[in-house]
Amino acid sequence: MHIPDGYLSPQTCAVMGAVMLPVWWTSVKKVQSTINKKYVPLMALGAAFSFVIMMYNVPIPDGTTAHAVGGSLLAIIFGPWAATLCITIALAIQALLFGDGGILSFGANCFNMAFVLPFSSYFIYKILTTNSEISSARRYISGFIAGYIGIVLAAICAGIELGLQPLLFHTAAGVPLYCPYPLSLAVPAMAFAHLTVAGPVEGVVTALAIKYLQASNPEMLSIEKIKAPSKAFGYAKIWIGMAIVAVLTPLGLLASGSAWGEWGADEIKDKIGFVPEGLAQMSDKWHALMQDYGIPGFDQSFLQSAVGYIAAAIVGIILISLITYLFGKTLKNKDKEIHETK
Amino acid sequence: MCPKCFKLSFTKSTKPGFLEKTINELNNVMKEEFVAGKIASRHGLLQNLDPRINFLATLLLIISANFIHQPLVLLFFNFWVIWLAKVSLVPLGSFLKKIWLVVPLFTGVMVIPTIFSPFLPGEPLLILFQLPHPVQVLLWQIPQVISITKQGVLAAIVLVLRVGICVSLSLLLTLTTKWSLLLKALSKICIPTIFITILEMAHRYIYLLLQTTVDMFTAKKSRSVGHTTTGEQRKFVSNSMSILLGKSYFISNEVYSAMLSRGYNGNTLVLTEFKLKAFDWLWLFFIIIVCSFFIGGDHLFVWK
Numbered sequence: 001m002h003i004p005d006g007y008l009s010p011q012t013c014a015v016m017g018a019v020m021l022p023v024w025w026t027s028v029k030k031v032q033s034t035i036n037k038k039y040v041p042l043m044a045l046g047a048a049f050s051f052v053i054m055m056y057n058v059p060i061p062d063g064t065t066a067h068a069v070g071g072s073l074l075a076i077i078f079g080p081w082a083a084t085l086c087i088t089i090a091l092a093i094q095a096l097l098f099g100d101g102g103i104l105s106f107g108a109n110c111f112n113m114a115f116v117l118p119f120s121s122y123f124i125y126k127i128l129t130t131n132s133e134i135s136s137a138r139r140y141i142s143g144f145i146a147g148y149i150g151i152v153l154a155a156i157c158a159g160i161e162l163g164l165q166p167l168l169f170h171t172a173a174g175v176p177l178y179c180p181y182p183l184s185l186a187v188p189a190m191a192f193a194h195l196t197v198a199g200p201v202e203g204v205v206t207a208l209a210i211k212y213l214q215a216s217n218p219e220m221l222s223i224e225k226i227k228a229p230s231k232a233f234g235y236a237k238i239w240i241g242m243a244i245v246a247v248l249t250p251l252g253l254l255a256s257g258s259a260w261g262e263w264g265a266d267e268i269k270d271k272i273g274f275v276p277e278g279l280a281q282m283s284d285k286w287h288a289l290m291q292d293y294g295i296p297g298f299d300q301s302f303l304q305s306a307v308g309y310i311a312a313a314i315v316g317i318i319l320i321s322l323i324t325y326l327f328g329k330t331l332k333n334k335d336k337e338i339h340e341t342k
Numbered sequence: 343m344c345p346k347c348f349k350l351s352f353t354k355s356t357k358p359g360f361l362e363k364t365i366n367e368l369n370n371v372m373k374e375e376f377v378a379g380k381i382a383s384r385h386g387l388l389q390n391l392d393p394r395i396n397f398l399a400t401l402l403l404i405i406s407a408n409f410i411h412q413p414l415v416l417l418f419f420n421f422w423v424i425w426l427a428k429v430s431l432v433p434l435g436s437f438l439k440k441i442w443l444v445v446p447l448f449t450g451v452m453v454i455p456t457i458f459s460p461f462l463p464g465e466p467l468l469i470l471f472q473l474p475h476p477v478q479v480l481l482w483q484i485p486q487v488i489s490i491t492k493q494g495v496l497a498a499i500v501l502v503l504r505v506g507i508c509v510s511l512s513l514l515l516t517l518t519t520k521w522s523l524l525l526k527a528l529s530k531i532c533i534p535t536i537f538i539t540i541l542e543m544a545h546r547y548i549y550l551l552l553q554t555t556v557d558m559f560t561a562k563k564s565r566s567v568g569h570t571t572t573g574e575q576r577k578f579v580s581n582s583m584s585i586l587l588g589k590s591y592f593i594s595n596e597v598y599s600a601m602l603s604r605g606y607n608g609n610t611l612v613l614t615e616f617k618l619k620a621f622d623w624l625w626l627f628f629i630i631i632v633c634s635f636f637i638g639g640d641h642l643f644v645w646k
Contacts, residue, residue: 004449004505004508004509005404005407005408005505005508005509005512006407006408006449006501006504006505006507006508006509007501007505009408010405010408010409013408028534028536028537032536038594038595038598040536040539040540040543040598040601041543041593041594041595041597041598041601042591042594042598043540043544044539044540044542044543044544044546044547044594044597045543045544045547045551045590045591045593045594045597046590046594047540047541047544048544048545048547048548048550048551048590049551049586049587049590051544051548051551052368052548052551052552052555052586053583053586055364055367055368055371056364056555056579056582056583057360057363057364057367057579058360058576058579058580059359059360059572059575059576059579060572061572065360065363070583073583073587077587085540089537089540089541089544090544092541093541093544093545093548095512096515096516096521097375097516097521097545098371098374098375098516099509099512099513099515099516102508102512103400103401103404103508103512103515104401104404104405104408104508166462171411173464173492173493174462174463174464174493175411175464175493175496175497175500176456176462176493176497177411177497177500178408178501179501180453180456180461180462180494180497180498180501181456181461185461204576204580205576205579205580205583207580208576208577208580208581209580209581209583209584209587210584211580212580212581212584212585213584213587213588216584217584217588220584220587220588220591223591
């Protein structure tokens with residue numbers, strides 16, 4: 001899944017690198033705060049481990065072999081932030097010291113393999129194994145699902161990055177300047193290859209590795225729990241950030257017209273002269289409580305609309321936070337129950 | 343037909359299994375690193391540069407290669423990189439083999455469908471055949487006229503040539519830089535020391551883990567007799583991964599204790615001083631001119 005240099009435009013590479021900067025920064029801070037000084041050798045060995053297992057040949061049923069990334073296993077054992085750091089270092093060594101994977105596309109490769117893969121695998125595994133014993137079969141079955149879905153999601157991200165290239169960068173004569181395959185080909189091709197071969201390989205390897213650890217080294221499966229941060233991390237900053245974003249929501253009112261692709265039925269009629277039949281049928285099906293992000297009857301002036309926007313943003317943020325809190329609470333309670341039963 | 347060959351072709355053991363494949367790959371990594379170290383200590387052009395300048399120059403060149411879209415300019419750029427390898431005393435035969443056997447095999451094969459109209463519609467260069475009517479397969483539209491298109495051929499050539507330049511430059515950087523020096527030097531500029539420390543330690547321990555894996559796999563091979571199913575083989579590979587993970591965790595604790603007993607307090611200091619010479623600045627200036635020259639040349643040609 002390593003995208004070499006030359007397939008992605010420098011602009012895409014710059015954006016992907018910029019996206020990864022806060023992820024790397026947070027991962028260093030998170031790992032530093034949870035594992036303390038000990039994290040330097042642990043991350044170094046983790047990165048070396050990640051590098052080496054990417055080279056393991058895994059036999060597959062047709063008689064040939066394939067490679068696993070091993071990112072899911074790392075995320076399950078050490079947690080997603082530590083896995084991000086380990087895989088990033090492993091990819092850096094591959095790109096710089098072995099000329100494998102691309103220097104300019106490093107950010108994009110890290111986004112797919114060091115961010116999407118470990119995070120999706122970790123959360124799938126976490127959700128599926130809540131309330132389960134270390135030795136339960138649910139652990140390795142969840143490991144398979146986590147590894148499988150994690151690598152497929154990472155591949156789809158790579159497919160999207162590649163597929164966007166001909167759409168964004170081509171000459172006037174239609175010659176694609178970078179990867180030539182559009183989204184409609186790049187995404188299915190990447191997804192298919194990973195759904196059929198790489199996904200099962202990653203899943204089976206993760207599941208078998210967890211099964212082995214359950215039998216011979218069960219302490220490894222609880223490393224992440226021991227090192228998990230006990231205190232809340234930067235909640236105040238998040239709330240301040242959200243408040244600023246909520247206050248800034250009416251900014252969009254300054255622009256005239258609707259966002260591209262978000263037209264109402266009447267606007268579509270203005271633009272193309274008729275309303276497609278399906279759209280006309282569907283547009284009457286649903287009426288929101290706060291239509292157009294406003295308070296009903298309170299949208300006469302810019303000020304009233306702005307207040308309506310902020311109110312809608314606050315309602316949205318409170319609802320999302322409440323649901324997230326309930327999810328968190330449920331998972332925490334289940335964790336507690338497991339500890340108490342031990 | 344040679345009776346020996348005939349016999350071999352029916353003997354399963356001639357085909358390298360997953361154990362041999364992994365052992366060979368791991369040994370190759372160690373061998374390549376050794377060869378790269380040998381080349382990096384030669385007195386060629388790039389080896390004499392400060393590692394930071396070499397890294398920065400490579401990055402600038404890769405960025406400019408990505409902004410170039412004319413096949414002729416890209417071809418000339420490729421020749422220039424080969425010349426750069428020659429004056430840096432890199433063995434040209436193996437260098438070219440590594441680039442121009444691998445790039446056409448991966449990028450070239452991947453890009454072949456692009457030249458046909460179902461994958462990239464455009465002006466037909468050569469009409470292959472005509473369908474009775476266009477066909478729609480899910481999201482994919484197959485046009486009525488199946489042909490090799492001008493746009494497709496150009497896109498394929500540009501991509502292969504550009505990937506060739508990028509891979510050559512990366513390999514050249516790998517072969518001509520002393521990594522221990524570069525990593526130390528990088529921590530003096532923009533990259534956090536902690537990141538560099540982990541990178542340096544990881545680089546060192548990769549060889550230990552590679553050796554551990556080679557030992558595990560060789561031991562398995564030497565005690566395996568008869569046929570094993572792919573299921574059993576997969577189980578062995580996964581178990582080896584778990585063992586390696588356990589070992590890595592154990593070693594990290596040992597290493598931490600060793601660091602602690604030597605006075606490690608969480609901070610890392612780089613004692614080596616790095617000073618850029620006039621030649622390094624001159625080379626960087628020259629690289630900027632080269633980049634401008636290639637990008638300028640690219641703009642002189644107009645797509646037709």
